[in-house]
Amino acid sequence: MHADIADASGGLRRRTLLAYGIGDAGTGMAAALVGFYLFVFYTAVAGLPAWLAGTVLMVVRIWDVISDQVIGWLGDHTQHRLGPRIPWILGCAVPLGLSMALMWWVPPFADPWRFCWFVLVASLFQATYSGVNLPYAALATELTNNTPLRTRLNTARFTGSVLASLIGLVAGAMLTHHGASGYWRLGCFAGVVLITGSSLSALGLAPAARQCRRPSHDQRGLLPQLRSLLPNPLFLRVVVLYLLLWCALQLMQPVAIIYLRDAMHLPHSWSTGLLIPFQLAALMGLWIWNQVADRSSRFRALLIGGCLWITLCLVATLLPGLHVDLSPWASANRMPLILLITAVLGLGLGASTAYLLPWAFLPDAVDLQQGHPAGLITAFMVQIQKLGSACSVFALGLLLSWSGYVAALGPQQPHSALVMIRLCMGVVPALLVMTALWLMKGWDRRLTPASEH
Numbered sequence: 037m038h039a040d041i042a043d044a045s046g047g048l049r050r051r052t053l054l055a056y057g058i059g060d061a062g063t064g065m066a067a068a069l070v071g072f073y074l075f076v077f078y079t080a081v082a083g084l085p086a087w088l089a090g091t092v093l094m095v096v097r098i099w100d101v102i103s104d105q106v107i108g109w110l111g112d113h114t115q116h117r118l119g120p121r122i123p124w125i126l127g128c129a130v131p132l133g134l135s136m137a138l139m140w141w142v143p144p145f146a147d148p149w150r151f152c153w154f155v156l157v158a159s160l161f162q163a164t165y166s167g168v169n170l171p172y173a174a175l176a177t178e179l180t181n182n183t184p185l186r187t188r189l190n191t192a193r194f195t196g197s198v199l200a201s202l203i204g205l206v207a208g209a210m211l212t213h214h215g216a217s218g219y220w221r222l223g224c225f226a227g228v229v230l231i232t233g234s235s236l237s238a239l240g241l242a243p244a245a246r247q248c249r250r251p252s253h254d255q256r257g258l259l260p261q262l263r264s265l266l267p268n269p270l271f272l273r274v275v276v277l278y279l280l281l282w283c284a285l286q287l288m289q290p291v292a293i294i295y296l297r298d299a300m301h302l303p304h305s306w307s308t309g310l311l312i313p314f315q316l317a318a319l320m321g322l323w324i325w326n327q328v329a330d331r332s333s334r335f336r337a338l339l340i341g342g343c344l345w346i347t348l349c350l351v352a353t354l355l356p357g358l359h360v361d362l363s364p365w366a367s368a369n370r371m372p373l374i375l376l377i378t379a380v381l382g383l384g385l386g387a388s389t390a391y392l393l394p395w396a397f398l399p400d401a402v403d404l405q406q407g408h409p410a411g412l413i414t415a416f417m418v419q420i421q422k423l424g425s426a427c428s429v430f431a432l433g434l435l436l437s438w439s440g441y442v443a444a445l446g447p448q449q450p451h452s453a454l455v456m457i458r459l460c461m462g463v464v465p466a467l468l469v470m471t472a473l474w475l476m477k478g479w480d481r482r483l484t485p486a487s488e489h
Contacts, residue, residue: 039247042182048244052179055240057192059125059172062230063165064197065204066136067425069226071289072311073208073219074139075429078154079443081216082142086441088151090433094426096158107166108415111174119245121171121178125238128167133231135161140223142216166415168234174414175241177399178249184330187396191326194391195319200229202315209308271401273475274394275416280472281390282424284345284465288387290429294436295352295461298447299454300376301360310380317384322392324385329396335479338393342473345386346466352379353462360447386469397479432460 041052078089107124114120138157143150176189207225211218266272292314296307321341328337355376358369365373394417402413439456441449449457 038249039244040180040182041244041248042180042185044244051240052244053189053192055237056175056179056189057196058233058240059237060169060193060197060233061200061237062133062226062233063169063172064194065200065226065229066161066165067197068201068289068315069204069208069222070139071286071425072205072292073212073222075290075432076212076293076443077140077219081219082150082154084151084154085437086433086443087437088433090430092151092154092158094430095155096162096426099159099162103163104166104170104415104419107163108170108174108413111171111415117246118242119248119250121175122238122242122245124171125168125234128164129231129234129238132161132164132168132234133227133229135164135227136230137220137223137227140219142220166419168230170415172234172237173395173417175245175248176395177402177414179244181249181403183399186399187326187329187334187392190392190395191322193395194322194388196233197391198315198319198322198388200233202312202319204229205308205311205315209305209312212308213304268401268405270397270404271413271416273479274397274401275420277397277472277475278390278394278417278420279424280468280475281394282420283428284468284472285387285390286425286428287432287460287468288349288383288465291432291457291460294441295457296376298449299357299457299461300355300372301358301447302364306364310377313377314380314384314387317381318388318391321385321388325389325392329393334393334396335476338389338476339473341386341389341393342469343386344382345389346469348379348382348386349462349466349469351375351462352383353458355379397476435460 041049044052075089078084078092079086082089084092111120111124114123116123135157139154139161143153145153173193176186176193179189180186204222204226207222211222214221292311293307296302296310297304302310325337325341328340356372358364358372358376359366362369398413398417405413435456436453439450439453441453441456
């Protein structure tokens with residue numbers, strides 16, 4: 037008989053919420069640094085062409101297609117006194133932190149060996165990321181059957197994630213202007229946070245994880261279980277929702293610094309510094325959408341946040357650039373700068389829906405599936421997260437290369453490249469979010485009032 041933390045003592049419930057909030061700190065920081073800086077690191081520091089920088093992550097995701105599902109399936113079948121999830125988190129924490137640091141080291145050899153090094157280290161990072169993040173994310177469904185409490189668990193999770201991302205972006209703004217040595221120090225710092233946060237979270241969650249619901253002992257192999265997910269309509273919709281929203285977010289993240297520097301004509305320190313209010317707004321958005329979901333519905337939160345996101349994407353596409361020969365605070369630049377900061381804050385509020393709401397919808401799909409294989413289904417979500425990142429960066433690299441973008445030119449990019457940068461920052465993400473909102477129409481009608489509240 038499993039225990040639900042909704043029925044646990046206040047002390048255990050608070051400990052579980054705190055430990056769950058810590059658990060995504062390292063992986064959240066890693067995801068933000070990879071999303072915002074890795075493409076820039078590959079092109080501007082490691083010297084890879086834009087198309088090859090995107091190819092690195094795309095090659096890695098081919099490996100992830102297999103590894104994520106295997107890890108999710110193995111997690112569901114792991115037998116341990118602490119449950120199937122905690123041993124994976126503890127076992128993968130150290131190699132994950134080490135591979136995070138090594139991703140930001142430029143090896144002293146030329147291509148193709150340098151390219152192979154980046155692929156190898158990124159593959160190790162992604163595999164160990166799955167080993168930590170898959171079991172951890174699956175616990176949100178297994179710790180409780182209470183929908184509002186599940187949403188609060190995910191709110192705590194992404195609060196820790198965004199706070200850690202914010203710290204990572206501050207560190208990035210301080211270190212990346214030092215070139216290769218700064219990126220290396222940034223990677224080492226993130227690696228320490230990964231190891232520490234993942235380990236502390238696992239230890240904090242252990243008492244609740246020992247007693248919570250576990251997946252049934254389904255004796256079928258991996259492929260039959262994967263095929264059994266296809267008739268689950270809620271599962272398919274949540275997976276596609278996450279892919280669309282994450283592609284939109286991950287397209288905006290790597291192009292953001294390029295957009296601020298080359299299209300808006302901000303200095304490097306301003307370009308990296310404006311990522312901080314974006315993350316602060318995303319942090320605020322998590323709690324706003326949690327309240328909307330709790331008082332109304334999760335779809336209402338998605339609709340409001342998504343419409344805000346779409347609107348500000350289109351605004352960002354059309355914003356005029358600052359006068360390049362004047363200070364950002366000069367009177368001629370003051371109004372464009374205020375509009376830009378407002379757009380950045382609005383984008384953060386809207387984009388926070390990509391963090392929270394797909395995971396808030398996911399337990400409905402797990403509950404509908406026979407055997408409740410949270411690990412296997414969560415594997416799809418983490419894989420979609422990685423696939424969205426890879427597809428976005430790969431597409432960005434191809435589009436920028438096709439448009440004539442050259443990192444060394446800075447603001448002196450050809451007109452075609454500047455147009456493409458603006459489209460990738462605004463119009464394309466807006467279209468993806470619009471599609472996601474259309475996909476989720478009628479979700480609430482599939483649920484009874486009791487299941488939603």
